[in-house]
Amino acid sequence: MSGSEIPFQLVVFNESVFCGSSEEGFYRDLLISYHIFCIVIGAINAILNGICVHIFEHPAWKRSAMSRILKGLSVIELCMGISLFAHAIMNIISFEEELIYRKHIENYHSTNNSSKFSITDRNRTYVQSIAKFVFSRLFGLCLLAFQIARNWSVVILAAYRYDRVCRPIGTRTALPRERIRCILITVTILACCIVLPRAIEFKIILCSVSGILVNDMAYLLTRHEYQIVYLGLVMFFVQSGGPVICVCVLSTFVIRLIAKRRKIHRINEQKSARHILNQQQAQRMDGESEQASQILPRQSLIDKTKTDCPMELTPTERPSPSGDKLIFAMCITFFVLETPAFFSKILNYYLQQSYQVVDQIFSVIANILIYLDSTLNAFVYMASNPTFRKIAANEMVRYRRRLSRYQATTNMLSNNATQFMLRNIETTVIEE
Numbered sequence: 001m002s003g004s005e006i007p008f009q010l011v012v013f014n015e016s017v018f019c020g021s022s023e024e025g026f027y028r029d030l031l032i033s034y035h036i037f038c039i040v041i042g043a044i045n046a047i048l049n050g051i052c053v054h055i056f057e058h059p060a061w062k063r064s065a066m067s068r069i070l071k072g073l074s075v076i077e078l079c080m081g082i083s084l085f086a087h088a089i090m091n092i093i094s095f096e097e098e099l100i101y102r103k104h105i106e107n108y109h110s111t112n113n114s115s116k117f118s119i120t121d122r123n124r125t126y127v128q129s130i131a132k133f134v135f136s137r138l139f140g141l142c143l144l145a146f147q148i149a150r151n152w153s154v155v156i157l158a159a160y161r162y163d164r165v166c167r168p169i170g171t172r173t174a175l176p177r178e179r180i181r182c183i184l185i186t187v188t189i190l191a192c193c194i195v196l197p198r199a200i201e202f203k204i205i206l207c208s209v210s211g212i213l214v215n216d217m218a219y220l221l222t223r224h225e226y227q228i229v230y231l232g233l234v235m236f237f238v239q240s241g242g243p244v245i246c247v248c249v250l251s252t253f254v255i256r257l258i259a260k261r262r263k264i265h266r267i268n269e270q271k272s273a274r275h276i277l278n279q280q281q282a283q284r285m286d287g288e289s290e291q292a293s294q295i296l297p298r299q300s301l302i303d304k305t306k307t308d309c310p311m312e313l314t315p316t317e318r319p320s321p322s323g324d325k326l327i328f329a330m331c332i333t334f335f336v337l338e339t340p341a342f343f344s345k346i347l348n349y350y351l352q353q354s355y356q357v358v359d360q361i362f363s364v365i366a367n368i369l370i371y372l373d374s375t376l377n378a379f380v381y382m383a384s385n386p387t388f389r390k391i392a393a394n395e396m397v398r399y400r401r402r403l404s405r406y407q408a409t410t411n412m413l414s415n416n417a418t419q420f421m422l423r424n425i426e427t428t429v430i431e432e
Contacts, residue, residue, distance in 0.1 A: 027360055032095055034364050038088035041371050045081030048378040049074045051392075055381075058391045065177040066327070069160055070381075072184035073153040077374045080146035084371060087139035090132060126206060133204050141195050144239075148191040150374060151243035153184060154334045158250040161327040165254050194238055197230060240341045243334075251331045329384040330377065337373035341366040 052074040061067035160175050167173060175183070203219045220226045344366040381388045 027357075028095075030360060030364060031091070034368070035088040035091045035095075037368065038084050038371065039092070041368075041375055042081050042083075042085030042088060045371065045375040046078055046085060047081075048375060049078040049081060052378050052381060053078060055388060055391050055395065060387055060391055063177065065160060065173075065175055065180055066157075068177060068180040069153070069157050069175075069184070070326075072180065073150065073157065074377070076146055076150045076153055076184070076188065077377065080143060080150055080374060083139050083143040083146055087136060087143050090136035090139060094132065094136070129206055130204070137199060141192075141199055144198065145188070145192045145195045147370065148194065148239055149184075149188040151239070151334075151338070152187050152191070154330060155243050155246045155250075156180075156183060156187070157327055158247045158331050161331075162250045162254050166257050191238075194234070197226070236345045240338060240345050244338050244342045247331050247334055251335075326381060326385040326388070329380050333373060333376065333380055337369045337376075340369050 053071060056067050056071035056074060156175070163174050197220065201220045340362075344362050382392060
């Protein structure tokens with residue numbers, strides 16, 4: 001390694017002819033497979049979340065606070081899918097270029113001909129390698145920022161559900177419809193600010209002979225303060241720990257309150273049934289057999305007893321909020337698929353020291369589950385909310401009609417063009 005480095009020591013040149021990537025064997029194959037999967041899942045993610053954004057703009061949602069949160073979440077996940085796709089593409093390109101470079105190195109070593117790497121080609125490769133590294137790092141930072149923003153958007157969704165179910169009657173909501181957009185924008189901006197230090201975690205190593213990007217070298221990662229304070233505490237809480245804990249706590253409070261209300265409702269029904277039974281027995285004892293044979297329907301009697309007899313256990317209940325099943329399904333899916341990332345962050349330091357292969361596999365699996373969680377949201381919406389299903393079905397019908405109209409127009413134009421050509425040919429033959 002040479003001592004020649006450009007300012008801030010973010011680029012280092014390797015003078016060796018045989019400079020190459022240190023990622024060999026199993027880990028290299030794992031990374032290639034992982035990035036290929038990310039290309040596929042990133043494209044699917046972007047398409048599905050783009051469709052969700054279109055559906056949540058439909059007037060049927062009536063511009064409610066929940067629809068605004070879900071629309072903002074879909075926009076963030078759309079950006080996350082695009083960043084994932086672009087980041088994976090850049091990494092695959094880097095792997096392919098490294099394979100080409102290795103073939104050049106073999107030729108260079110066999111012929112010992114320095115003309116294989118001319119100065120012009122090397123300088124051009126320098127610029128291309130640095131540009132590709134910058135774009136790859138940029139897309140990686142965007143992916144991480146949108147992932148953090150997405151996780152905290154799910155927390156906002158869980159907080160909205162808690163606010164709707166657990167907030168006392170007569171108090172103002174903490175998440176009014178008008179403030180949802182500002183809250184989501186603020187969360188995204190803060191997420192972008194938090195990930196900025198990761199831009200200089202590594203410095204790049206360029207091969208002095210060919211100019212190709214060889215590998216990364218730890219820069220900020222060599223500082224123990226950075227590892228403990230930023231990666232160990234801040235990123236753990238912001239990226240996975242905080243969102244998972246918040247969603248679990250909020251959902252627990254909501255589930256407990258719903259269970260309590262159902263228990264009270266069951267007790268009230270039992271009291272109503274006993275009250276009806278006592279009334280019937282009293283009517284029989286009074287000898288009013290004719291009136292007893294014309295007993296009112298059960299529901300009318302229940303309503304009557306509710307108005308006649310005050311229920312001490314009956315709280316002031318509000319109607320079940322719209323989209324409650326959708327939000328609950330979102331929180332459950334988030335908890336299940338984000339928990340491996342939570343434990344991956346906790347065990348990261350120990351596994352890196354003792355079981356590096358296990359740490360690599362665990363990290364890849366955790367990331368894949370995170371991306372699957374984001375991608376499966378469209379199916380969660382479809383399965384848990386009838387409004388979403390209805391709008392999606394209507395949009396599918398409308399798209400088919402447009403497609404059939406387009407095909408009919410295309411066929412008509414092609415037929416007209418064919419008839420016009422045949423007429424021209426007939427006219428030419430007659431004139432001859």
